[in-house]
Amino acid sequence: MPVRRPRPSFALAAAVATAAALGATALATTTASAAEVPLSGYELTWGIKQSYRTYVSTYAQGSFTATDGASQAANNGVFTFTAGAGTYDTTSHAVHLTFKGTITARSTLHGFVREMSDFQYDSAAGTLTADLVADGGAKQQDVTLATVAAPTSQDLSNLATTLTAAAGTFLGSDTYANAAGDPLSAVKPASTTSPAPSDSSTESASPSPSPTPTTTATPSTTPSATPSDTASPSDTASEPAATEGEIADGTLTWGVKESFRSYVVGSVAKGSITTSDGAAQSAGNGVFTFTGATGGYDTDADTLSAAFEGAVNFKGHEDNGTYGLDLTFTDLRATLDGGTGKLTADVTSLGEKSEDVVLADLKAGSADLTAKDDVITLDDVTTTLTAAGAKAFGGFYETGATLDPLDLSVALTDDATLPSDDPSSTTGTGGSAGNSATTGSTSGGVTGSTTGGDVTGSLASTGSEVPATALGAAAAVTVAAGAGVVFAMRRRRTEATEA
Structure with missing residues (x-):
């Protein structure tokens, strides 16, 4: 005990x-030990x-x-x-x-x-x-x-x-x-009365902070890193491309959100992640790469619009052949103008499709678009959920939430060589979808160990790990690691649970 x-x-x-x-005078009456x-x-x-x-x-x-x-x-x-x-x-x-x-x-x-x-x-x-x-x-x-x-x-x-x-x-x-x-x-609220004398400073004044707060770690849970200063490649192309024209090919690499991927294939959702139509997922439940870029660019005006092929589907919470989570992103498009822009996608949730949803604001590390060897490359582009994206996600994923960073490479000519992203992937089923019970967040019966005692009995053991939020009319689930993950959740059909 x-x-x-x-x-x-x-x-x-x-x-x-x-x-x-x-x-x-009052303090002087206390002893040194008191x-x-x-x-x-x-x-x-x-x-x-x-x-x-x-x-x-x-x-x-x-x-x-x-x-x-x-x-x-x-x-x-x-x-x-x-x-x-x-x-x-x-x-x-x-x-x-x-x-x-x-x-x-x-x-x-x-x-x-x-x-x-x-x-x-x-x-x-x-x-x-x-x-x-x-x-x-x-x-x-x-x-x-x-x-x-x-x-x-x-x-x-x-x-x-x-x-x-x-x-x-x-x-x-x-x-x-x-x-x-x-x-x-x-x-101490100003309205509170106590034996201690109170004046106008009672509510806001305080002693100096403890001189040796040894465990006062300030949280650092920002899900994505600050865009790298090298997000725009150097202006050293041996054969400069035309300043504007059509994109010949390209790739976009984006993970949506790492904590969401872990949840989908984890011990509660027990689901799968499937890529198709030109998309692939990196090994170890990693990020997604979308291919076959088309669109246009203007390096003088620093503008870019690129659409990518590929689809990624998140599916989980299976109940007699029906899935409570069934969310698909397709037709991803990135647009940039002077280093800022939008990421859009067609979003299908539980069979209902919404086209050209502006999922995130984009911010590159540089306002300049520069081609090297006929390729424009942007790394670690910050993605931030927009109000339209939050609305599409049922309003449970808050505007301003940080998603995974985005990498983008587009070829300006047919013979240009794109960087090798090599998703090393499980093309088709991503991550540990086929082994979902062993991947992700929490498993039942985990015993937490910390100063002050152990706590047992996680929600995961009841089939209710805290995931993210709902999409459309689905029930909402929000988690964090930080900031919250959003996905579609079908409301349980059993009337006994409809409180």
Whole structure:
């Protein structure tokens, strides 16, 4: 049975105001060994992760219940925990607070229950812990759900958080491990009265951050790298091509989103990824290459429009021959003008086709289009989901989400040699589609190990790993690793699950 350790201290902004209000005379009465000042009346605000809340309330057909002093903001918003009490260490500037409130997530579709209570924020360690109960099992105490970024000022609002491996196991998907959680705030509301004197600075003032926050890692989950400075090739072509004309051939390499590929062939969707009509997928569930480019270019005007052959289909959640996930991208087209542009595709979801959907905004590393050996090459082009793309994906994949980067090469003459992309592929069925149960995110029965205890019982064991979101009228599933993955999910037909 885990040993419940003393609650550690952490730095809080309002503690400096409290200590100052107590005055030098009051502090002088404390002994050297009694450097802690009592605190009370604080509130903790944290939403776990927006995509997880969306998952519970949509795909899992569930809801959250806030009790024992906790509350949830409207429209499936963030959670607030109250009655925060603890101490401020005047020597180390560390404070610890324990908050009241319990949050329970319940799924009507999958039947899981996840309970979180007794939240604590420790600025010295840079951690947020809680007591956890999965499906009525034994309570796991003081489990570290997230690391918290060290404060950079005297304000403990909107501190970045990073979810732990234990959080991923408890929430049901190991894609949450090391993913950015919702920001955290630990403040004393101006309206709260407590024994500590309060003035206008009570809400925003705080002690200096703890001098040695050894585990306060700031999350770094941006799904794609900053475009390379070498995105546009050097202007050293031995035989410069014409400044404008028709594209003779070309390839486009794009992975859609790595976390989505992992989910499709993983232990929950148990699906497959299939490429056809000139597209191929790199080995190891890698990125896709589309071929046979046609279109036009103008290197003087720095414009390019290229359409590519090939299709990629994502299929999963099979139930008696019917698939809940059946999403296809075809007819991809990239357009650029001065280094920025659009990526469009025809999108077919569960048999319904939408043509020329603007999936993403493109931004190359350079505004210049330069040909070398009659080939224009752009690497690591940033792809960012557009409002039209978000609408096409059912509104669950947020505008501005970062997709996988894109590589593009087009030949300007018939005898030009394109770079060898060699997808090394499983042309036809990509990745581990034929071995889907062993690829992807979470498998049932995973035991998370972290400071404060182990947590067992992932949602994956109930067939409900947290994926992304819905397309069209389908049910939504949102995951992250970051930012969220979008795909089509057919609503379960069993009327018993239609709550």
